[in-house]
Amino acid sequence: MIFLSIKRTLSDMVPRKFSSKVKGKMGYEDFVYFILSEEDKSLEPGLEYWFKCIDLDGNGVLTPNELQFFYEEQLHRMECMTQETVLFEDILCQIVDMIRPEKEDYISLRDMKSCKLSGHVFNILFNLNKFIAFETRDPFLIRQERENPTLTEWDRFAHREYIRLSMEEDIEDASNGSGDIWDESFEAPF
Structure with a gap:
């Protein structure tokens, strides 16, 4: 099943035409x-993109x-992941x-x-992980948002990714050997 949001993004009706010359394909710029637009739906370009x-x-x-129409797909995803579903009427309220x-x-764009x-709203309709995270908000994230209200969702995303990649790099460095002679095997390589 192709997700409706992806199908809509790749259709001719998207708010921004792709720069890729191959129909239905995204180029790097796209x-x-x-x-x-996905990571910060609250900025104007993202808002307009998802609204359209x-x-x-x-x-x-x-x-x-x-x-x-779009929430139905989220319901399907929730059911597939055996998540507790939320009625559309409750979501609409x-x-x-x-x-x-x-x-x-x-609801108008204004x-x-x-x-x-x-x-x-767009996460509720398109991104199940972010929807669940919003529904079960971590008090740490709420405090972080209050402490840095000037940070955008994109800034927070970039910060989280930087920390994640730094941690992966630290783990990789540690597992690639420390150069300590005690870590080496006593058996001869021949």
Whole structure:
């Protein structure tokens, strides 16, 4: 099964046309733009990108039907991972509470841009790991966000990746030998 979000991203209706000359393929520039949009959905380019992905009819507003269309895929992922599912009606109430749109019948791009939590809406619909992380928020992450409110999601992502890669490198260095003569075998190589 091709995920709807990926299928939508690779379609001709994406908000940003690919620079790759091969139809349905991302080039390096396309991939970088996609990753930036994926990792920080709260910045304007990411907001606009994901908003246009969800706006199936291109009318400039997100309706409950469009939100449900993408949430159905998340439900399928939750079931496959034996996660406890959340009813769409509950998700819709949570989204409306987060965004506080001018009209409850739909959400406009302007509504999304005026809300700091708008990136979480896209994670609810597209990224199961981030959705679960948001639902079961770690108090450490909440404190970190409060201590550094100027950091973007991208800054936090880059910091986490830097730490992860540094730790992997430290482990690799330690496992490649310390150069200590006591670690060497006493048997002759012949």
